[in-house]
Amino acid sequence: MNLSRIDLNLLVYLDVLLREKNVTRASEQLGITQPALSNGLRRLRDLFNDPLLVRTSEGMTPTERALELQPQVRNILASVEQAVLPVSAFNVADSSRIFRVMASDYAESTLLTQLLFRLRDEAPNVTLDILTPSDVTFQDLEQGKIDMALNRFDRLPQSFHQATVWRDNFSCLMSKDNPAAQHFDMDAFLAAPHIWVSKTGMGVGRGMSQRDSQRLGWVDEALAEFGHERQIRVFTRHYQVAALLARHQDLIVTLPSQMARLYVEDTHLVERKPPFMIIPIELKLAWSPLLQHDPGHIWLRRRIVDIGQEIIANSQV
Known part of the structure; x- marks a missing residue:
């Protein structure tokens, strides 16, 4: 041809x-x-x-x-x-660019808060517009209407670029007065009522039910491998709400360990290792090929990945 x-x-x-x-x-x-x-x-x-x-x-x-x-x-x-497109360098210190980032509650709380602290010194005029997964679609990301997405994705369209920010294990948070905290084993885990937190995808979400076992996610899939299921009493889409609810004497929330670390100084809560194996999750950064070579976009992507690696390194000390 x-x-x-x-x-x-x-x-x-x-x-x-x-x-x-x-x-x-x-x-x-x-x-x-x-x-x-x-x-x-x-x-x-x-x-x-x-x-x-x-x-x-x-x-x-x-x-x-x-x-x-x-x-x-x-x-x-x-x-x-x-x-x-004309080639132009990205001047971090002087830029007043607005970056629109879709982020899950998990990514926003653990990673973007740290990024925002760094931007105050490195790029004082740059603005972050943080959207939730329900605010945008894959089409918005593909068309460059938002700059990037930070989440745990089951799948991504082939045309997207992506980078892994980190891999994270799971932890259980509960009240220090919870009877399960004293002898935390599988029996104690199964006997307690639990808080479920969504592995939020993109687009408008749907309600949940205990019967939707195939949609419950990593924790319940891992538990099913042992032939068990937990008693879910609260469904929420926000990890911080779940952590507050875990202060109640009988409730337990199982959440990514980086999220649990945010409550290490909360005297009302204790952290315990789950009494069964849960496959670690990956926090990924995804963006459109339209923005692959954009200088400002490249800078922000690298900054996010670098900060993510620093957080993981500090958590292992």
């Missing part, structure tokens, strides 16, 4: 069509007429010898070939966009 005969605009059309899965919305976003976009889709089908998008009862559905092409096309366009 002669590459000089390929219209780059067609790849732009394909990128938006695969994201929107709707010709009307895609044409509006591209600023062209629907007939022009339909003609572009016809040319794309000829180019790739595949229907790419097929009308179904659920709308325009991508073919298997289209799904294979999506991350490749996004990376190609990101490289082109980067090539034509």
Whole structure:
């Protein structure tokens, strides 16, 4: 195939069509007429010898070939966009840039608080706009509407870039007056009522039930390996609320150890190691290929990862 005969605009059309899965919305976003976009889709089908998008009862559905092409096309366009952007250095001390970061309650409490303290000295005019996972979608991240996401992800779209900030174990927090604190074994764990905290994903969340065992997450999956289940009496999406509730005499919360470390000086609480093995979790940083080469973005990514490694190193001392 002669590459000089390929219209780059067609790849732009394909990128938006695969994201929107709707010709009307895609044409509006591209600023062209629907007939022009339909003609572009016809040319794309000829180019790739595949229907790419097929009308179904659920709308325009991508073919298997289209799904294979999506991350490749996004990376190609990101490289082109980067090539034509003017190169400028990022002056940390003078920048007044606003970085929008999606972060779980866990990441915000353990990592971003430390980052904010550093920014006061290193980048006093930089602003962080911290959003919750329910505020944004993967599409917002892909389009660069937010700069990055800090969370524990079961999966990420192939086009995203990512870095592991740390791996964390689990700890149990409970009142110092909790009878289980004196002899904390599996029997004591199972006899106590528990607080469950969501492994928050992106997008609008749903309510929980004790019967939703497949959605309960790491702690309950690990417990199920031993043929047990715990008595969950409170479902919450916030670790700090869970820690406050754990001050009650009978309640126990099992949470990542870095979160538990925030309460090491709380005289009402004690920390105990879970009486069974739980697979460690990974806190990940994810961002769009559109921002991969942005100087300011590179600086902030590196700062977050560096601070994360410092926190882990200090917790092992």
